[in-house]
Amino acid sequence: MPAPLQPLPRALTGMPFSVATGLRAGVSRGRLRHPSLHPAAFGLRTPGQPQTLAQAARALALVLPQPWAWSRETAAELVGLPVPEAWHPGLPLSVIRPQGSSPVRRPEVRGHLGLERRGVIFCFGMPVVDPFATWCDLAAYLDRDAAVIIGDAIAARSSGPDDVRMGRTALARLAEEVRRRSGSRGACRARTALALVREGSRSPMETRARLCFLEAGLPEPELNATIDDDGEWVAIADFVWRRARVIVEYQGDHHRVDKWQWRADIGRLERLRDLGWKVILMTAADLASREAKAAFVGRLHGALGAAAASPRLSMA
Numbered sequence: 154m155p156a157p158l159q160p161l162p163r164a165l166t167g168m169p170f171s172v173a174t175g176l177r178a179g180v181s182r183g184r185l186r187h188p189s190l191h192p193a194a195f196g197l198r199t200p201g202q203p204q205t206l207a208q209a210a211r212a213l214a215l216v217l218p219q220p221w222a223w224s225r226e227t228a229a230e231l232v233g234l235p236v237p238e239a240w241h242p243g244l245p246l247s248v249i250r251p252q253g254s255s256p257v258r259r260p261e262v263r264g265h266l267g268l269e270r271r272g273v274i275f276c277f278g279m280p281v282v283d284p285f286a287t288w289c290d291l292a293a294y295l296d297r298d299a300a301v302i303i304g305d306a307i308a309a310r311s312s313g314p315d316d317v318r319m320g321r322t323a324l325a326r327l328a329e330e331v332r333r334r335s336g337s338r339g340a341c342r343a344r345t346a347l348a349l350v351r352e353g354s355r356s357p358m359e360t361r362a363r364l365c366f367l368e369a370g371l372p373e374p375e376l377n378a379t380i381d382d383d384g385e386w387v388a389i390a391d392f393v394w395r396r397a398r399v400i401v402e403y404q405g406d407h408h409r410v411d412k413w414q415w416r417a418d419i420g421r422l423e424r425l426r427d428l429g430w431k432v433i434l435m436t437a438a439d440l441a442s443r444e445a446k447a448a449f450v451g452r453l454h455g456a457l458g459a460a461a462a463s464p465r466l467s468m469a
Contacts, residue, residue, distance in 0.1 A: 159184045169199040169212035194261045206230055206240035207277050213246060213261060214279050221257065222273050222280035224249040224265070228287045231276045234306050235357045237299045249282060284310075285323075285330040292346045293339020298364055300342070304350035305360045324352055353377045359391060359403050361440050366392070369450040371457065374401070382428055388421050397457045399431045431456045 160166075162178045175185050175198060184190075190198040193209070197216050203209035210223060210231065222228070225247035226236045238244070248257050249268045256264030271290075272283035282290070284307050292300040308324040331347050334340045349367070353376030354360045367373065374392040380400070381387055392401040402422070425432050433456060439449040 158187065158189070167200050169193065169197065169203075169208075169215060171215045172196045172198060174215075194259060202242055204242065206246075209240070209242075209261075210246060210279060211277065213248075213259075217248060217257060217262075218250070218254075220254075220268065220280075221248050221250050222268055222271070222282050223247065223276075224271075224282045225263075225287065225290050228282045229284070229291060229303060231279075231281050232274075232284055232287075234284065234287075234303050236303070237295065285326045288327060289330050289334055289339070289343050292343035294342075297342075297346055297349070298361065300346035301349045301364060302357045302360045304346060305354035306357075308350055308352045309354055322352065324350060351376060355391075356403070356405070358405065358437060358440070362392070362401070362403055362435060365440060365446050365450065366453070369446075369454075371450065371453065380425065380428075380430070387424055387428065390425070394457055397431075398429055399433070399453070399456045400425060401433050401435050401453065403435045405437075 159181060161175075161180060161184070165175060165178060165180070172185055173196065176182070185198060190200070191202050193199040193203060193212050194216060197212055199208075199212050203212055206227070210227065223231055223246065226238070227240070227247045230236050230240055240246075245261055245263050247263045247265070249265050249271070250256060251268045252266050254266065256266055258264060268282075271286040273280050274283045275281065281287075288300070288304055288307055291303060295303075304327060307327060308322070310323050327347060327350065331340065331343050334343065349364065351363070354363065355377055359376070363374070363376070372394060374394050376393075377389055377391060378393040378395070379386065379388075380390050380393070390400040391403050393399075402418075404418075422432050433453060435449060439445050
């Protein structure tokens with residue numbers, strides 16, 4: 154009959170902990186090797202395989218050498234920014250340390266240096282490179298659209314109390330960070346992406362749609378703009394060409410599957426059309442291919458009429 158499993162000390166039960174901590178707490182090496190504990194990394198044990206980025210980051214934080222901060226895609230996702238590939242088990246985390254120290258070398262992380270040149274905030278109780286420095290790091294190597302999507306998400310966020318007091322917007326903070334890195338690797342790519350970042354976008358798909366319009370040479374729309382009727386509020390519209398009285402509304406799946414949203418959309422669109430607005434609905438299918446983009450741009454160009462130049466339809 155096998156010996157009963159040694160219980161863990163209460164302070165370690167259900168929590169990630171380092172092997173060194175377990176040994177100090179009196180846990181035997183045999184118990185530390187038991188399959189009930191997951192070897193999430195060398196020298197680390199967790200009650201199971203981490204299933205979220207925050208869980209993985211909290212666990213790995215126990216075995217990282219000080220000082221450090223989460224960086225790049227890891228930092229972006231931890232603070233809720235839209236990254237091209239969301240974390241999943243097996244995907245390494247990015248961590249940064251100061252120049253002069255050794256980068257972290259573990260299979261579970263991508264280590265790099267330069268922490269002393271970046272602002273740091275705390276998220277889930279862990280040090281994280283701030284969103285403005287993170288964006289510049291990402292814009293140096295992500296494709297343009299991915300960088301603009303993340304930039305739009307940052308620009309859409311409320312400024313902190315210090316920024317409000319100094320009259321700075323999130324977009325201005327991004328511009329400051331780009332200027333500070335002038336001449337460094339990736340600075341040119343960051344400047345190119347920053348020129349396309351706008352305040353007002355509320356989702357990655359809205360950013361993709363806006364970039365589609367700009368690539369086609371169409372006039373730049375107002376984003377999530379207020380429509381009123383003689384001073385009476387009517388609606389917030391996704392993309393507005395006010396002079397041409399044209400609106401494009403991006404319809405995500407929630408507009409289709411949420412009964413109350415669907416009903417509200419119908420009433421809002423009927424009111425806008427009654428007021429003389431041309432309303433064009435857009436879905437993910439309209440951005441799925443070059444041909445789909447060209448077809449949608451053709452429709453939009455026709456609605457804009459004299460307000461639009463001839464569209465460029467050779468879009469990627």
